Amino acid sequence: MITEIGHYALVLALILAVAQATLPLIGAQRGSRPWMALAQPTAIGQFGFLGLSFLALIHAYVVSDFSVAAVYENSHSAQPLIYRIAGAWGNHEGSLLLWVLILALFGALLALFGDNLPPRLRARALSVQAMISVGFLLFMLFTSNPFARLDPAPLEGRELNPLLQDPGLATHPPMLYIGYVGLSMAFSFAIAALIDGKVDAAWARWVRPWTLLAWTTLTAGIVLGSHWAYYELGWGGWWYWDPVENASFMPWLIATALLHSAIVVEKRDALKAWTILLAILGFAFSMLGTFLVRSGVITSVHAFAQDPARGLFILALLTVAIGGSFVLFAWRAPILKAGGMFAPISREGAMVINNLLLATATATVLLGTLYPLILSVSGGGTVSVGTPYYNATFVPLTLPLVALTAIGPFLGWKRGDLPAAMQRLTFAFIATFIAAVLTWWWRTDGPLLAVLGIAIGVWLLAGTLLEWAGRVKLFRTDLATSWSRAVNLPRAAYGMTLAHAGLAIAIIGMTGASAWKVEHIQVMHVGETVEVGDYAYRLDNVQTLPVENYLAERATFTVLQDGKTVTTLQPERRQYLVQPMPTTESAVHTTWKQDLYAVIGEPDGKGGWTVRFYHEPLVIWIWGGGFVMVFGGLISLSDRRYRVGAPSRALAAIRAARA
Structure with a gap:
């Protein structure tokens, strides 16, 4: 019933x-x-x-x-x-x-x-x-x-x-859906504005909270999903460029561009048509993700359905919704006046470059995601687009984007002074140089690009902290005045600082985990010890344990360094009773410097087990930086200006019209 x-x-x-x-x-x-x-x-x-x-x-x-x-x-x-x-x-x-x-x-x-x-x-x-x-x-x-x-x-x-069957299922999908729906709200406001033929500062103020909520929850969903794959799949990786991972990442990139573009509309009454276009594209990429997951065109743990009929329905829905939106945009966009003018070197100019780089980066991810599918459907064979492609296309676009993110806030609206901005970033230059030298001295076994990755992360972090220090006039006035300015600083400003700082921390973590990862695979017997880097792993025992709906083979490893016990790791190999699918549950010991990661695999039939050990330097910085970004988004959402929803002049005009 x-x-x-x-x-x-x-x-x-x-x-x-x-x-x-x-x-x-x-x-x-x-x-x-x-x-x-x-x-x-x-x-x-x-x-x-x-x-x-x-x-x-x-x-x-x-x-x-x-x-x-x-x-x-x-x-x-x-x-x-x-x-x-x-x-x-x-x-x-x-x-x-x-x-x-x-x-x-x-x-x-x-x-x-x-x-x-x-x-x-x-x-x-x-x-x-x-x-x-x-x-x-x-x-x-x-x-x-x-x-x-x-x-x-x-x-x-x-x-x-x-x-x-993991706690990540309770949090990861709902977070992504909130992000996708947040972008649908920005899309709805954009279509409503196109019908009305009016986009102004009030509209930008109304649409920004929905976009910010979408960006925040998408960030949380992507971080949670990445961490879930990291410990669940047992291969020690935090990102695989899977088509469905990309399907959530592309809307995030567009939402990031939309956030910055809406600021220009609100502050300078410019980039109106571009902002509307980004709102449409953000939802279009969300719909594309829905199509990939539910159409059967990919085979992935992320895929919910393999029914082509359902895929055709979603494709038709995507065509009507997004195709109709683009037609409306082409018809109405010319009536949106350009608004305030600005010089190329200005805060608006920095945000335009920011938007162009984000849009181009999204296009490279889109090409890498769809090319194998298009080639397969057209009878061109099977091809895999993996990490080398994205390292060659996506990464070079993000380096200038991150560098500019530190410079942009130091430029003035309408017309900026680039030499003055660079002078204010002197400490950031010094910190970046020191970080690069120390990285090269400390880890000479990694690629040269790792030094660049650490340097660009430190550059953004130092620039972000300097921008906040400039706002509160730290060290340029007495502490009481700086404290007063810090207390009265808008929450949105703190949100921006935390978001940029979180990105910097995540970049440092991504660089460390990619450049200096250590992997070791071998067959071990109970009582054996293997040396991996600075640590020794001793296999103490392997037990078979019945647990609710599966049987677990649980290994116990004692990890030693210089003869002293560091930790005990207990990875599992699970055999589920209903669906005879073996899975692995990794065991991870986390410190601020690195993760010690162990996985037990198949027995060899001779009393041994295949085991894998990974050393993951700085990987915790990825998750930490991601959640600093999420916290920054939440702080921004709590800003009173977002709760009010419209500038006071716009509210006054609305009330006068109603009267």
């Missing part, structure tokens, strides 16, 4: 989404306030029905109702409760319902807290948001019903993919 209620709730949500997509849009065109006002109750009602539907699906997983096809395919009564709950979105149908639920949540938030927006803009934005919901709800109900029944009902389920 509860399952049927969930199904009916989906149908009712679709009806409300159709009403929300049409009536307020017509009302905005006719200037009818009652019709525009319909956007609010329909958005809230749609979220209510989708929430009820999602709870019904969670209930089916918790009670192991195997008459529901999705539960049968992705759950088992012996699974721990956390994986039965998280398994609700660890598959195509459930994840699609979560995606639409978050979409409706954002619409409800805009309906409840968007009173400071012009009624026409809010009505049109909510209508565009509902059009996206209509497309996905139709897709769900006709091709991917999460409540489809099986008759007769099986006694047991087929179990969740063992690789997904």
